[in-house]
Amino acid sequence: MENIRKQLCKYGRLVIEKNLAAGPGGNISAREKNFVYLSPSGFALDEIKESQWVKVDLKTGKQYGKLKPTCEISMHLGCYIVRPEINAVIHTHPPYTLGLISAGVGLKPFYPDFVAILGREIPMVEYVIPAGEEIRQAVVEQIKKYNVVLLKNHGAVCVGETLKEAFARAWLVEETAKMQMAGMIAGKIRYLTEKEIEGIENLKAEDYRKALLKTLE
């Protein structure tokens, strides 16, 4: 398995490359056994060195090293506690998504990848104060049931069994916002029906693709 710090550097760079956060915005983490490695506070995600990811003991909360972890640490740790099978959390400030959800427009399935990768629905929570107990509670409550949560006037949180999977979700959320906006400008989007959504959920080919996202390179 590729070194967890190396993987974090790769996906940190990708978050910036795909325009999912700007400046020091957004934060990501990954879990390996009892330890969580988080982006340090105050860094752009594409400028963090392998040694700078902050190691934290998930059970005791003990932090290693001199750097401070992201101010959203309790939200990250909360996700790992309620979802023992996930190993990555990616929090982004994606511009198109953020614009749409802050206008009260949620993301709904209108093409197959949405259902296969993001799920049949994405919850959207009202604005809460960042960096503390309020956002932790709001996010953790949804992450119990969903892999993606949209935060009005803030951004998105995506989880996955691997960084690859969490990142695929984070990227697809923003691409969906662009597609949905294009559709809204062009006319009225035809969203998938309940029957169509079920059809995608039952596709064997989609199971194969989902499995691929759980693999590490």
Ligand SMILES: [Zn+2]
């Ligand atoms: Zn944020």
